[in-house]
Amino acid sequence: MPGIRHIAEKAGVSKTVVSVYMNNPTTSRASSATKARIDAAVRELKFRPNAIARSLSARKSHVVGVLVPLNTPLSRSLFMSEMLSGLESLFFQGGYSMLFPPTEGRNSSSMVRNQLDRASGYDGLVLFGTRFCTIDDMEANISELSAAGIPFVVLNMPTLKFSVNQVSFHTPPSAGAARFLLEMGHRRILFMAGAPRAADSQAEVRMYRAALKSFGLDWDAELVVYGNYEHQEARAAMGEALRRGVEFSAVYCLTDAMALGVYEALAEAGLHIPADVSVVGKNDSFFARFMNPPLTTVRVPIFEAGVRAAEILVNAMEKDEAPRKVILNNELINRLSVRVKK
Amino acid sequence: MPGIRHIAEKAGVSKTVVSVYMNNPTTSRASSATKARIDAAVRELKFRPNAIARSLSARKSHVVGVLVPLNTPLSRSLFMSEMLSGLESLFFQGGYSMLFPPTEGRNSSSMVRNQLDRASGYDGLVLFGTRFCTIDDMEANISELSAAGIPFVVLNMPTLKFSVNQVSFHTPPSAGAARFLLEMGHRRILFMAGAPRAADSQAEVRMYRAALKSFGLDWDAELVVYGNYEHQEARAAMGEALRRGVEFSAVYCLTDAMALGVYEALAEAGLHIPADVSVVGKNDSFFARFMNPPLTTVRVPIFEAGVRAAEILVNAMEKDEAPRKVILNNELINRLSVRVKK
DNA sequence: CTGAAAGCGCTTACAG
DNA sequence: CTGAAAGCGCTTACAG
Numbered sequence: 001m002p003g004i005r006h007i008a009e010k011a012g013v014s015k016t017v018v019s020v021y022m023n024n025p026t027t028s029r030a031s032s033a034t035k036a037r038i039d040a041a042v043r044e045l046k047f048r049p050n051a052i053a054r055s056l057s058a059r060k061s062h063v064v065g066v067l068v069p070l071n072t073p074l075s076r077s078l079f080m081s082e083m084l085s086g087l088e089s090l091f092f093q094g095g096y097s098m099l100f101p102p103t104e105g106r107n108s109s110s111m112v113r114n115q116l117d118r119a120s121g122y123d124g125l126v127l128f129g130t131r132f133c134t135i136d137d138m139e140a141n142i143s144e145l146s147a148a149g150i151p152f153v154v155l156n157m158p159t160l161k162f163s164v165n166q167v168s169f170h171t172p173p174s175a176g177a178a179r180f181l182l183e184m185g186h187r188r189i190l191f192m193a194g195a196p197r198a199a200d201s202q203a204e205v206r207m208y209r210a211a212l213k214s215f216g217l218d219w220d221a222e223l224v225v226y227g228n229y230e231h232q233e234a235r236a237a238m239g240e241a242l243r244r245g246v247e248f249s250a251v252y253c254l255t256d257a258m259a260l261g262v263y264e265a266l267a268e269a270g271l272h273i274p275a276d277v278s279v280v281g282k283n284d285s286f287f288a289r290f291m292n293p294p295l296t297t298v299r300v301p302i303f304e305a306g307v308r309a310a311e312i313l314v315n316a317m318e319k320d321e322a323p324r325k326v327i328l329n330n331e332l333i334n335r336l337s338v339r340v341k342k
Numbered sequence: 343m344p345g346i347r348h349i350a351e352k353a354g355v356s357k358t359v360v361s362v363y364m365n366n367p368t369t370s371r372a373s374s375a376t377k378a379r380i381d382a383a384v385r386e387l388k389f390r391p392n393a394i395a396r397s398l399s400a401r402k403s404h405v406v407g408v409l410v411p412l413n414t415p416l417s418r419s420l421f422m423s424e425m426l427s428g429l430e431s432l433f434f435q436g437g438y439s440m441l442f443p444p445t446e447g448r449n450s451s452s453m454v455r456n457q458l459d460r461a462s463g464y465d466g467l468v469l470f471g472t473r474f475c476t477i478d479d480m481e482a483n484i485s486e487l488s489a490a491g492i493p494f495v496v497l498n499m500p501t502l503k504f505s506v507n508q509v510s511f512h513t514p515p516s517a518g519a520a521r522f523l524l525e526m527g528h529r530r531i532l533f534m535a536g537a538p539r540a541a542d543s544q545a546e547v548r549m550y551r552a553a554l555k556s557f558g559l560d561w562d563a564e565l566v567v568y569g570n571y572e573h574q575e576a577r578a579a580m581g582e583a584l585r586r587g588v589e590f591s592a593v594y595c596l597t598d599a600m601a602l603g604v605y606e607a608l609a610e611a612g613l614h615i616p617a618d619v620s621v622v623g624k625n626d627s628f629f630a631r632f633m634n635p636p637l638t639t640v641r642v643p644i645f646e647a648g649v650r651a652a653e654i655l656v657n658a659m660e661k662d663e664a665p666r667k668v669i670l671n672n673e674l675i676n677r678l679s680v681r682v683k684k
Numbered sequence: 685c686t687g688a689a690a691g692c693g694c695t696t697a698c699a700g
Numbered sequence: 701c702t703g704a705a706a707g708c709g710c711t712t713a714c715a716g
Contacts (some may be wrong), residue, residue: 050463053693073427085415121392395709
């Protein structure tokens with residue numbers, strides 16, 4: 001591996017000139033004759049400046065670390081993929097690489113700490129909340145990052161009081177979905193949540209209860225069920241609720257994948273959608289429209305959230321702006337899986 | 343941002359000891375009293391060693407660069423996501439971070455060159471072939487990487503002669519799918535390929551022709567159609583073929599997403615699957631089983647390919663082993679979208 | 685058990 | 701237009 005020193009020697013110039021020229025081919029700090037000699041040496045030795053050395057020396061890496069405390073492959077989740085795509089599109093456009101440190105650690109906080117160790121020194125960070133984080137975890141992670149003194153933005157967490165860069169969603173979707181179903185006349189709405197301890201599920205359950213209350217309805221613990229965000233587990237949870245004899249005329253699912261499982265469990269029980277049971281999903285995953293019947297779902301602007309977060313971080317890194325919060329709106333996509341309850 | 347120097351000063355020891363201790367807490371090269379003083383200083387100053395400086399100094403970054411010449415968000419493609427998940431699971435386990443350099447450049451080769459610039463100095467590279475690469479592009483990219491002198495592995499390209507680390511798939515899937523349909527009695531098989539200039543599509547078309555030939559059938563250019571790998575475009579391409587009056591009793595699609603579009607176009611034309619037309623997809627994407635009817639598809643072990651590629655690269659980086667090639671097998675998942683042609 | 689010194693491969697004032 | 705020198709924040713022989 002040739003270094004800048006070899007180029008300098010071969011071209012008979014100083015490292016300074018080589019460096020300046022390579023970083024700015026149109027510089028006037030090198031004569032065209034010098035440039036030609038450098039070019040020749042570079043070509044001959046197949047020189048490529050070491051990005052790590054550059055980063056250290058220039059105190060600018062053009063790399064952002066993405067910290068996701070999740071011990072399951074990132075891209076396996078449609079939600080994650082979509083958000084990462086948003087980040088990617090803006091970071092790449094701005095010339096930033098994305099660095100994903102390994103996910104070591106028994107819990108979300110030790111995982112984030114390890115990831116931070118691996119990303120320290122880079123230009124900025126994106127910190128994700130995930131289903132493996134409790135609210136306490138999230139707060140601990142944020143204070144860890146704050147102490148590190150690197151610009152960062154927080155994504156996929158409930159809207160927080162802290163004065164940090166953050167992108168979040170306006171109303172937890174369950175409020176909108178529950179209200180919609182209530183307005184359609186449903187009174188017994190089964191809520192297929194994710195995991196009991198996950199921050200998002202807890203927040204959603206809270207919103208769901210509030211929606212019921214605003215309609216003067218009682219809260220029935222039996223109506224909350226957990227499908228762990230996934231298709232198969234939601235199917236099982238739904239099947240079990242059915243066997244227990246829980247009564248309901250509508251189901252709201254915290255992910256479209258779980259709605260898929262609900263569809264199956266309902267079909268097995270001989271129930272029709274929406275004739276017997278109405279179903280609402282969340283995320284408007286691309287397959288939602290292909291379900292049978294097409295799924296009514298709450299679209300959260302996931303990709304846009306990624307884009308906005310990246311924008312905020314780039315501004316923080318390049319113009320060190322003050323912390324900003326962006327809150328995006330949800331939208332109910334009404335397809336064919338809900339009907340008025342008579 | 344405190345540095346190791348500040349810790350050394352505060353603890354009243356040399357940088358050497360601090361470094362040695364931080365890299366190996368159980369070292370005997372520091373007394374327990376010294377360790378305690380270092381701990382205190384680290385805690386007080388919230389010190390975290392700079393990962394970039396570490397990488398440069400130790401000549402080991404524990405970072406692999408992933409070069410994907412594709413100007414569309416990576417995670418938007420189910421195929422990519424799955425392969426990246428495979429890489430991720432093994433790299434993370436081995437303690438490696440993954441670095442994704444931005445995708446700048448007008449064509450696949452300038453893109454890879456730019457990405458290489460951004461990843462030079464790191465421990466290893468994964469080079470992807472994509473639908474934006476011709477065979478020539480791929481070869482150019484490989485020789486560029488070879489010259490860089492960094493261990494690398496090649497993924498998602500046809501099996502190559504070059505002596506480089508590579509993971510690929512045994513028979514291009516079309517051969518298996520076409521043969522299967524032929525054995526089921528179909529004689530006019532529409533082939534929904536990706537893009538005319540893409541390496542994978544070209545290889546697949548070649549295999550498809552070979553399969554026809556081995557059944558003594560003539561090749562009819564009319565039977566190859568391009569849906570650009572995506573749902574909507576495949577739907578349009580299928581619709582057009584139908585309007586042109588092309589005759590066929592079966593369709594093989596190079597992605598399941600395109601099969602989705604084919605289902606729709608066929609339904610619009612009043613054609614039933616598999617009664618009127620049989621359909622085979624590729625990849626066994628998770629939604630394939632939820633399609634109506636469930637899609638018969640060729641499963642290529644995408645995740646496993648990622649895992650194997652990562653294994654090979656880790657070995658190349660850590661034990662610099664000789665180049666290895668791994669070729670994985672495909673499998674036809676027979677569901678309900680194909681039936682015997684009478 | 686401890687430290688001074690050289691070095692990783694670049695960039696960046698600074699002086700000419 | 702050009703170069704010598706210091707420095708980025710660490711690690712690693714080496715000597716004691």
